[in-house]
Amino acid sequence: IPIIADIHFDYRLALMALEAGVDGLRLNPGNISEPKRVRAIAQAAKERNVPIRIGVNAGSLPKTANPKLTIAQRMVDAALEQIRLLESLDFDLIKVSLKAFDVPTTIEAYQSIAEKIPYPLHIGITEAGTPRTGIIRSVAGISTLLYMGIGDTIRVSLTAHPREEVIAGYEILKSLNLRQHGPILASCPSCGRAEVDIVKLAETVEEQLIKINKPIKVAVMGCVVNGPG
Numbered sequence: 358i359p360i361i362a363d364i365h366f367d368y369r370l371a372l373m374a375l376e377a378g379v380d381g382l383r384l385n386p387g388n389i390s391e392p393k394r395v396r397a398i399a400q401a402a403k404e405r406n407v408p409i410r411i412g413v414n415a416g417s418l419p420k421t422a423n424p425k426l427t428i429a430q431r432m433v434d435a436a437l438e439q440i441r442l443l444e445s446l447d448f449d450l451i452k453v454s455l456k457a458f459d460v461p462t463t464i465e466a467y468q469s470i471a472e473k474i475p476y477p478l479h480i481g482i483t484e485a486g487t488p489r490t491g492i493i494r495s496v497a498g499i500s501t502l503l504y505m506g507i508g509d510t511i512r513v514s515l516t517a518h519p520r521e522e523v524i525a526g527y528e529i530l531k532s533l534n535l536r537q538h539g540p541i542l543a544s545c546p547s548c549g550r551a552e553v554d555i556v557k558l559a560e561t562v563e564e565q566l567i568k569i570n571k572p573i574k575v576a577v578m579g580c581v582v583n584g585p586g
């Protein structure tokens with residue numbers, strides 16, 4: 358698994374991470390933006406052919422951002438400024454992310470930057486919350502962008518074990534037919550015709566399916582009415 362070092366505040370940590378052999382860097386232009394420091398990182402990354410993700414977060418925008426602009430515009434501006442700096446150093450192993458908690462803000466920012474730059478976009482909704490609501494916010498943002506053809510890699514950010522983020526991420530990709538990964542479970546919502554405890558049965562089957570890697574489809578139905586056909 359590639360190791361990506363997510364660096365904030367101290368540019369020397371980025372240099373140390375590169376020295377240690379990381380496969381990728383994330384820099385936050387909200388807290389590492391001084392040209393001299395970014396140049397030092399870019400130079401070291403270029404020597405090692407290591408890509409840099411310019412990871413803008415709505416919660417930590419540069420203090421110099423124009424307050425008259427929308428948050429989405431400020432996010433785009435922060436990314437473009439650092440992109441220009443890296444390009445001036447002939448560094449083009451660039452990825453970009455523009456994450457916010459607010460879904461429409463995130464979508465606006467990604468739509469805007471997708472029209473302006475040729476670099477891959479890492480998409481996600483940041484600080485999305487606990488699985489109950491965070492998965493829904495993430496699906497709303499990530500799926501909308503992917504359906505518009507925007508986004509090259511995804512991250513689901515949940516206040517939960519990272520395993521839950523990976524499961525949710527795969528489910529998003531599977532739902533859009535973008536990736537096959539393990540089984541797909543269909544289960545009915547249950548009704549008065551159910552002949553079994555469908556909730557319990559579906560949960561038991563889901564638990565068992567985690568152990569299977571094959572891309573099979575499994576249906577758990579309460580009666581014969583809406584069988585898989």
Ligand code: SF4
Nearest residue numbers: 545547548551579580
């Ligand atoms: S499959 Fe049967 S039990 Fe399930 S919702 Fe449909 S009619 Fe009800």
